Amino acid sequence: MGPSPPSRLLLGLTLFFTLTHATVTVYTPTQVVFTTAPAVSGTPAAYTGVAAYNPGTLSPPPLPSPTVLTNPIPINLQNSGTPGLGVKQKGSFLGFSIEMSVTNQVLGKNSTLLQVPFLNLMANIVQRAGSVMVRVGGNSQESAHLVAMGEILNGRVLSKNLTGVTGTTQTPPLDFTPDLLYMMRNISELVNVHWFLGIPWFTTTPFDLAIVPAATSILGPYLLGLQAGNEPDMYNLHGHRPATYGPYDYGG
Ligand SMILES: *[C@@H]1O[C@H](CO)[C@@H](O)[C@H](O)[C@H]1NC(C)=O
Numbered sequence: 014m015g016p017s018p019p020s021r022l023l024l025g026l027t028l029f030f031t032l033t034h035a036t037v038t039v040y041t042p043t044q045v046v047f048t049t050a051p052a053v054s055g056t057p058a059a060y061t062g063v064a065a066y067n068p069g070t071l072s073p074p075p076l077p078s079p080t081v082l083t084n085p086i087p088i089n090l091q092n093s094g095t096p097g098l099g100v101k102q103k104g105s106f107l108g109f110s111i112e113m114s115v116t117n118q119v120l121g122k123n124s125t126l127l128q129v130p131f132l133n134l135m136a137n138i139v140q141r142a143g144s145v146m147v148r149v150g151g152n153s154q155e156s157a158h159l160v161a162m163g164e165i166l167n168g169r170v171l172s173k174n175l176t177g178v179t180g181t182t183q184t185p186p187l188d189f190t191p192d193l194l195y196m197m198r199n200i201s202e203l204v205n206v207h208w209f210l211g212i213p214w215f216t217t218t219p220f221d222l223a224i225v226p227a228a229t230s231i232l233g234p235y236l237l238g239l240q241a242g243n244e245p246d247m248y249n250l251h252g253h254r255p256a257t258y259g260p261y262d263y264g265g
Pocket residue numbers: 122123124125126167168169192
């Protein structure tokens with residue numbers, strides 16, 4: 014019996030969010046934590062090292078004058094129901110996307126070596142929003158092929174075929190092992206990240222749906238949904254479908 018088709022197909026989901034305040038532990042290339050920040054310098058531009066490791070502390074600018082804080086901001090909330098409100102959303106409604114081919118740089122090397130800065134960033138969001146939604150996918154999901162655990166050498170979770178790049182974004186065909194999914198699961202166990210996962214869709218003969226049962230069993234409750242195809246509205250542009258390809262052909 015072949016793998017069952019995905020129960021939910023999610024069309025192009027692109028979500029953004031803005032962090033207004035965050036404290037992230039930055040690790041130097043030798044993994045030493047910055048324990049003390051240097052005194053206020055106010056001249057971070059003088060630092061010439063890698064920007065991510067700039068130890069400078071910005072001096073806050075003076076408050077605007079007259080200050081906006083003394084002016085009342087009217088919000089007419091009514092216990093009986095405030096007219097004109099939108100649909101109620103969770104604090105974790107907004108998420109973001111990570112291209113599948115760079116997960117080995119952003120999430121970690123594999124399920125045992127997670128990227129600490131990524132965990133810190135997720136922990137900061139979780140502290141405020143309760144959980145985080147991340148989509149792993151993009152153009153590289155379309156040629157991603159699940160291979161057996163250990164088939165990619167040196168404990169790596171994915172490998173790119175740089176001689177087989179295609180399309181406008183020069184997307185390399187991708188092999189990945191189930192350890193990519195274990196890496197995602199391990200992240201979720203630590204910092205409550207929930208995932209959308211992109212599955213390949215433009216090659217139909219046959220559909221390569223091996224990722225569906227693997228992700229369902231490994232990510233379990235942390236898998237929110239599967240996104241069949243990346244930008245299927247662009248399939249024709251990239252030569253993957255005829256010009257007549259439309260929503261009905263995609264959804265059936
Ligand atoms: C992850 O990579 C490290 C370092 O290369 C290796 O020691 C470890 O066995 C790998 N883990 C897995 C699950 O492959």
